[in-house]
Amino acid sequence: MDEFELIGRYFAHMGAARADVDLGVGDDAALLRVPESTDLVAAVDTIVEGRHFPAGAAARSIGHRALAVNLSDIAAMGAEPAWATLALTLPRADKEWLDGFARGFGDLACAHGVALVGGDTTAGPLTISVQILGHVPRGSALTRGGAKAGDVLAVTGTLGDAGAGLALATGALEMRDPAAARELLQRFEYPTPRVEFGIAARGIASAAMDISDGLVGDLPKLAAACGLGATVEVERLPMSRALHAAGDEEKTRAWALGAGDDYELLIAVPPERFSELATRAGQLNLTLTAIGALHRGNALKWTLHGAEFTPSVQGFDHFRRASTQITV
């Protein structure tokens, strides 16, 4: 099987079929029709074996993750995903691995109506770059910088699950409750990008970003983009029952604060519109939890039951950490 057979076999029919693709995989470039009066939305994210997922992880979960982390960026803009390109560097052309990868990537692409419109395969250490393209009605994108002092800070879903899931996957954590362990592993291996919620939050949320590097690492970026300070009441961080089964309070809190793989959204919303947004989340079977507020200044304050609190974890930084995304 040579490179080009590979491309034809796995890439040409992966993902959704879309009428707005004039030319997909197989030419020098794809030709795509962007709806009028929209902004094109473009993001890129790379995942590397041993950095973003453990060596030997299931190929299907790698394929899922490679697209999910990008869909999460689209979700954070309130945009609608449409097309993706894939740059896949892999040590060798292994049919079984590629089948699994294509299933993981393809199933998630189909679920979100995303067409794969370009691909590139090269030999080398396992590295997957996906560029996602989508669109959003002009002027209605959610950015990181739109919030005002007084806006509520909120997060979707629960935090920390994927951190515990990674600890399970690498053998750093053992659990007696197999159902909870399965749930946490699933959250790490198959993160759910909050695309529908991002779209539902347009016109209501004042700022948004996805939590890919952990709340402690990501909140400062949102606050800085808004030119504001923030206070987070740490006891309000939403955690799943499965996470509570994984460790004591200190441990679960560290995962919820610092683990970066949940791909939930961090949202700012004017207080008078919080309940409307929470209702929309509920309609999508998703919780939205207020965890604090933005205020004037540039101080970031973390409190635990009213007392000042210093998070013991840092946001994920690929150049400081060796091989996992959490430090607990």
Added chain:
Amino acid sequence: MDEFELIGRYFAHMGAARADVDLGVGDDAALLRVPESTDLVAAVDTIVEGRHFPAGAAARSIGHRALAVNLSDIAAMGAEPAWATLALTLPRADKEWLDGFARGFGDLACAHGVALVGGDTTAGPLTISVQILGHVPRGSALTRGGAKAGDVLAVTGTLGDAGAGLALATGALEMRDPAAARELLQRFEYPTPRVEFGIAARGIASAAMDISDGLVGDLPKLAAACGLGATVEVERLPMSRALHAAGDEEKTRAWALGAGDDYELLIAVPPERFSELATRAGQLNLTLTAIGALHRGNALKWTLHGAEFTPSVQGFDHFRRASTQITV
């Protein structure tokens, strides 16, 4: 220097400033305005150390190459490049290397008016994926599949230079003529994507692709996309004086046929419009050389001075070759 400082420092201001970028580097995704009545054009290409360029190559040439190979895909569509995203995986954050890389990438981006609108850095073996975005008036893109039987096959510029340049760079070739050696090295290290010519060929050429894997590897793809056969008169392949100084006839011919790094365009054009297209090329200080023709059937025929000829080289295939793009 942490990852995020890196991104801010090197990526935020790389490339051209464009008025159609509503939001560039620094949010979850970029927001871009695509002109109405155009098709969006998207392509991705990855280069890996030791595969697409020798280990230890100058950082500036790597930055240039990473963008050039993508601009070449845009050129092959007759499109206008506009935006790019960069996924950079590198072993460590080395300031000197990044300065060189940013200069090589940034200078070429500015020369073509391309804005860098998104980036992602990860730690790992040196791998660079660029996604290029551009646009073309709807319905006017050059594809691989539009040619008719009787159309002339032509190539821009000269072939084989980069193959010899790679041999020089890796020490596989030594030359007595330093000026010719410099020229060949330059052609390998700083390939020139034929963007202006691609745009000039719209409405005239019937098919186009870029020669990234070598003529022997790429011509069959164009012929197959057109559903046609092709004949190439090998003695007509355009070669530079510098290439002739690099080896005997057999060697230079093998580079011209098989080396994949020239990033010239392979064009099909109706015979009655060839001279018009050659004139346009000339206005861009570029030669356009007829090398053969497309015909009915699916046979690919190579002739040398009228006699049948069997190329001794194959197109570049990342999964069959170890570390260079030529086999001579």
